[in-house]
Amino acid sequence: MNEEKGGNIDIVGIILLLWSKRKRIIINCVIGGILSIIIAYSIPKEYTSEVVLAPELASSMSGLSGGLSSLASMAGVDLSLGGGEDALYPELYPQIVESTPFLCELMSLPVQGSYKKEPIETDLYHYLRSYQRTPWWEKILGAPGKMIQKLKSNPVDTIVPTSVLDSRHLTRRQQTIMKSLSKKISVDVDKGTSVISLGVTMQDPAIAADVAQAVSDNLQNYIVRYRSAKARKDLEYMELVYNDSKQKYYDAQSKYALYADQHQGLVRMQHQIELNRLENEQNLAYNIYDQISSQYEISKAKVQEQTPVCVVMQPPVVPFKASAPKKMMMGLLFVFLAFFGTSCWFIIKDRLLEGRDNGLRE
Numbered sequence: 001m002n003e004e005k006g007g008n009i010d011i012v013g014i015i016l017l018l019w020s021k022r023k024r025i026i027i028n029c030v031i032g033g034i035l036s037i038i039i040a041y042s043i044p045k046e047y048t049s050e051v052v053l054a055p056e057l058a059s060s061m062s063g064l065s066g067g068l069s070s071l072a073s074m075a076g077v078d079l080s081l082g083g084g085e086d087a088l089y090p091e092l093y094p095q096i097v098e099s100t101p102f103l104c105e106l107m108s109l110p111v112q113g114s115y116k117k118e119p120i121e122t123d124l125y126h127y128l129r130s131y132q133r134t135p136w137w138e139k140i141l142g143a144p145g146k147m148i149q150k151l152k153s154n155p156v157d158t159i160v161p162t163s164v165l166d167s168r169h170l171t172r173r174q175q176t177i178m179k180s181l182s183k184k185i186s187v188d189v190d191k192g193t194s195v196i197s198l199g200v201t202m203q204d205p206a207i208a209a210d211v212a213q214a215v216s217d218n219l220q221n222y223i224v225r226y227r228s229a230k231a232r233k234d235l236e237y238m239e240l241v242y243n244d245s246k247q248k249y250y251d252a253q254s255k256y257a258l259y260a261d262q263h264q265g266l267v268r269m270q271h272q273i274e275l276n277r278l279e280n281e282q283n284l285a286y287n288i289y290d291q292i293s294s295q296y297e298i299s300k301a302k303v304q305e306q307t308p309v310c311v312v313m314q315p316p317v318v319p320f321k322a323s324a325p326k327k328m329m330m331g332l333l334f335v336f337l338a339f340f341g342t343s344c345w346f347i348i349k350d351r352l353l354e355g356r357d358n359g360l361r362e
Contacts, residue, residue, distance in 0.1 A: 028338045103182060
């Protein structure tokens, strides 16, 4: 194969070279295809279940606060709904799902599926730990490590109750399973619409759907707890104040009624002054109780308003078609790599032979 003048590559020469080596190239491509089939069927099938959520944004929630603010001003209450920026952006949802506490909460999820055509019923942690199929080459490469673990015989990693998993003190085996679960969960957020797409990939389709539902529920609960945390604390405080003011009003009312009954018919000024004092205390306690009662009702309405709603646009379903491995794409990739590698080998080899011949001629 010779180069044209000016350093341009002789395309026609390359094509003719590859055509002359077509038999070897075809054989290597067939070998690559067969190898891809062996690898594709050695990799366990995985199934993906997806959930699509449309969360209520803080901006849309603050737009509804006008009516509640008006109601609070009518009751004489200065109610601030926190119109500041929301610290929980939708872009943070992937980090929330990947966090260790969130994953620890998922580990105790009860799951039902099948393993080697046998039904299983366990929790998610032990499913990921004991019921995962692996390719044959991973078993071969991992055999020395398993032998070392058996020799060490660490009792901590032998039996781990999921009810006592502590996100702050995880063993090495638990951390490995956490990372494995994190890779099986994907969270995508559309920056324009803030629509959340959750995907869970498991070797069992039913378990994939169950875990996707659990991830969706836990994420919604996390958002609700975060957005309504301040309002719920305010409500708890207002409930204590409300109960205290009500009790004080009832006590003042009872004292006034008891004194009035005991001194009924008496016209002494001292009794009349005491009766007026008790009546004033009763009226004051009632006014405080009435105002706090209004604030208490507004606090309950605030909790309801600050609680976001996530609309489930697409619930999780049990997938019937495996999402991985992609056998067709893998086959095309291996065939292409075989063709490309063989072609490069022949071109480089021809170039080296051509350079050697030129050197001998000189």
